[in-house]
Amino acid sequence: MINIKPKEASAIINSLISGVVPKMGVQHITVGRSEEINAFVLSLEDVKNGQSLVKFWIGDFGSGKSFMLHLLNTVAMKQKFVVANADFTPDNRLYANDGKGLALYSAIMDNVAIQTKPEGGALPTLMEKWIEQVTSKTSEENNIPVTEIRNDQYQKLISANIMKTINEITEVGGFDFGTVVIKYYEGYINGDDQQCRNALKWLKGEYKTKIEARQDLGVREIINDQNYYDMLKNFCKLFVSMGYSGFMINMDEAINLYKIATSTMREKNYEKILTIYNDCFQGKVNNLFINFAGTKEFLENERRGLFSYQALKSRLETNKYETAEIRDLAQPVIRLMPLDHNEIFVLLKKLREIFNSNYKVEIDISDEDIISFMEVIFNKPGASEFLTPREVIRDFLNIMNLLRQNPHVDKSCLFGEIEVSDERPKDDLLDSIEEL
Template identity: 80%
Template structure:
């Protein structure tokens, strides 16, 4: 396998911990070739200036988070800027108490590019963009590249930064441009605090306008009402730098479904509708947003997306689709569980990665992997509760036991397997619902 040691360690440690690895997911992908091919086509369309929204729907443990991480890997190779964030009780699309801008801050913290796939790439992107402005300014004004960074040209560079920002932004461009100019000033004068304050503003971390005005001389801060405009500004900035587009993955939509007051929940669904319309009506370009949630989140008529009629009409499944005949072009993609053959292939891959990571060779044959699977799938409740996550974790835990205790009886280990219901209680809703 063409796998890097860092990827192998990330895969093994993350999966044992029950979470999806941030890097290397392409090495453990099985049974998703149709979905991947559809995504490559969709990314091509977004690269050509279109925008798109997809909803990845599946049961708990069916691979939704895995799919989003896989999309990251595919998009990074296609030269997209990508970002991931989870909805939580404190991160929402719509809010009037800071939960919207908290989601924005999580997105900005997790920005990734191919050279920084694990996130934290915003400063790298800003400096890369500024370097492009510097080079163009030097060329346009016949100034040597060795001299253009001199402080006497600071105003010239800042004017070009503002000019370029004005060309690519619509809402909030003046403050956005002012902050980027301040970032450049800190970059040239080596004033770390100025750069840090500019980054703080761009990431939506200023709480008051007064504080932002004192530190940066700007009138506004990024807040619950304007953060989406700022995401669109960043999308345009990334495209102007030569990137294909901006892909944002939003997981754990169950936390929107769990919002206790119907009015606030509806406002969040209204925001989804607004983003959906922007993307499909061509009001924004090169933006790709993915949502992930369970079937209940999508279809529950009382509190799911379908409780909001305008979303229901847009997200209803193609009525001609069946389990065998799929339509991956529609906005909603339902993830079917992996079959036993696919899980077998996945476990074989994991054994190979495990051996590579620990520089060992675990003595476990294909027949023994089959035996492990039979023990697991024949357990009471397996058909209802068993998820790929639990299969993977049990398998890796057994490999760890064998690695550290080579003489252990494998069939005894397999016999100790139990299946438990790991699904979250989606009925455990906070607060009392308002009518």
């Protein structure tokens, strides 16, 4: 029996029926990824010890890349990492001069998560925790009783310690970063919620003009397309100074970088990936773990993918001695192999149990019924070419839902109505776009 919380069961069923990866509970439905997870845990130990890493999770559409990133989150949070997720979109990218890089940064900071707040939105919690740490340290160093350290007369002393700590851990933008954190501290101590909101707005990159930020917070600069990566590195150092193991950032849907129409802008984004890659592997940044998830085209296409940028191609080419049986999971690129039929069978059995737990029912679906369902769906025309685990899961849960609400319906009739379609995104215009 799966030991699962009702909140997790609900998140799993509702998300998977909707065709998206659940934000919580993914460990309950993990099958066939033990080698990848074991290698990832070893990598986390390296990052805990001060190294930084970049990994590329490559797989076909619907093969489980997004699921894998969510699973990595769960594992990393248990190892006391701060984690964050963001998807690349047409309006979110690594390099831009029109706010799209800042939009990616804001998405990352919005989704900051820790084990006690796994759904995201943990930045205020982290800031308050850090301020409490600085306050306690100030109390201890100056022999001021903990019961008195929050009095008005000691605010300047704590503010000075905040700025001192910030200066020790930051390289770029430290003064304004420290000033904003002090503003957050003052708002936090004095119960000024608006000042706290303004400080968080700055830290999350939501100020559009320097004038507005100066009026609200008295700072000279704002986070923008050019400096947001430096701010991510500053936050990484801050989290580690608080006692966390490191900062892990997951960026999904990297195919949207591949889709950038102009070769110049696409190259600038790949250049940013190269900068991050070199920073991490050359020791220019510590305790940072960045994961990219994308398709084989995003990686290998010689005209539009990462392999179109020679410096990245030379770094990301697969170990030439690797085979399907002998894998190198220490290299930067991890290829996600499709789940085999046995693994999908185990997965569907788990989903049956979670579904029954969520709705407090016992749907009449036996192991033999699951095998019949799989035989039907995998033998449909187009299955070998188009069928993905996502579609198998959604069809299975949809049938479970119908049987829950209509117990008299014949299961075999529902199985017979299954159709397989090509769920891959249609990019009819992609190859016809003129390179500029």
